[in-house]
Amino acid sequence: MKHVIITGxxxxxxxxxxxxxxxxxxxxxxxxxxTKPLSDxxxxxxxxxxxxxxxxxxxxxxxxxxxxxxxxxxxxxxxAGKLINKPFTELTTEDFLDVYKxxxxxxxxxxxxxxxxxxxxxxxxxxxxxxxxxxxxxxxxLAAYSSAKGAVITLSELLAEEYxxxxxxxxxxxxxxxxxxxxxxxxPDYKAPLSASEMAExxxxxxxxxxxxxxxxxxxxxxxxx
Numbered sequence: 455m456k457h458v459i460i461t462g463x464x465x466x467x468x469x470x471x472x473x474x475x476x477x478x479x480x481x482x483x484x485x486x487x488x489t490k491p492l493s494d495x496x497x498x499x500x501x502x503x504x505x506x507x508x509x510x511x512x513x514x515x516x517x518x519x520x521x522x523x524x525x526x527x528x529x530x531x532x533x534a535g536k537l538i539n540k541p542f543t544e545l546t547t548e549d550f551l552d553v554y555k556x557x558x559x560x561x562x563x564x565x566x567x568x569x570x571x572x573x574x575x576x577x578x579x580x581x582x583x584x585x586x587x588x589x590x591x592x593x594x595x596l597a598a599y600s601s602a603k604g605a606v607i608t609l610s611e612l613l614a615e616e617y618x619x620x621x622x623x624x625x626x627x628x629x630x631x632x633x634x635x636x637x638x639x640x641x642p643d644y645k646a647p648l649s650a651s652e653m654a655e656x657x658x659x660x661x662x663x664x665x666x667x668x669x670x671x672x673x674x675x676x677x678x679x680x
Contacts (some may be wrong), residue, residue: 456480456662459516459522461507461535461564462529463486465583470654471531476500478658481524485564486514486534507534507560517567527571529661532561532580539595550598557602562609574621577665578613579605579657582628584676596673603628607672614670623665627657630676648677 458475462468463484470514472484472492476499484492489502503519506512520527536556538549561580572578584590586603593600607626614624630648656675 458529468533508555518589553598604639623669626672
């Protein structure tokens with residue numbers, strides 16, 4: 455049984471991931487602003503916390519919960535994401551900040567807070583995007599989103615080096631298009647080749663076993679372009 459923290463669990467991949475881990479006997483701390491979808495399931499292995507990962511003060515709730523109830527964390531999955539689709543000249547500094555607060559600063563903050571609880575052979579998995587991969591196909595309108603997803607790739611590579619003596623693994627899954635609510639909101643007419651539950655199954659296995667094979671690596675999880 456693993457103690458697993460997942461961010462962005464109100465819908466999409468995060469929602470499916472939380473159910474997968476819980477149904478397989480693992481303890482899940484599900485982090486999202488909207489806790490109702492998972493709370494309604496009332497699963498004995500899922501604890502929900504209403505947290506805005508873009509707010510440093512809000513993330514203290516996670517630390518307090520772990521300190522009081524778990525004392526350790528085996529897997530942290532940084533899945534929460536924010537996407538703004540706008541032409542570059544229309545993107546404001548506030549737009550960039552809003553995206554980076556969730557996709558970069560929130561990832562850094564929760565990871566930093568969990569370092570004291572991450573045990574030997576623990577695994578931190580950050581969900582990036584193919585858009586954050588250097589040399590990959592890029593799409594107009596995603597300057598803030600894709601650049602943020604590139605930033606967390608470099609962050610994870612650095613953390614893997616910084617914490618290798620503690621045997622904490624840091625890896626990134628740069629995923630392609632998945633049919634989620636976030637994708638539908640940004641690109642209403644696009645149909646992705648994978649469902650949220652299909653991608654969640656891959657991430658579930660990788661989170662449990664990927665650290666045996668990888669550290670400081672970026673895996674491109676995409677069968678299509680994009």
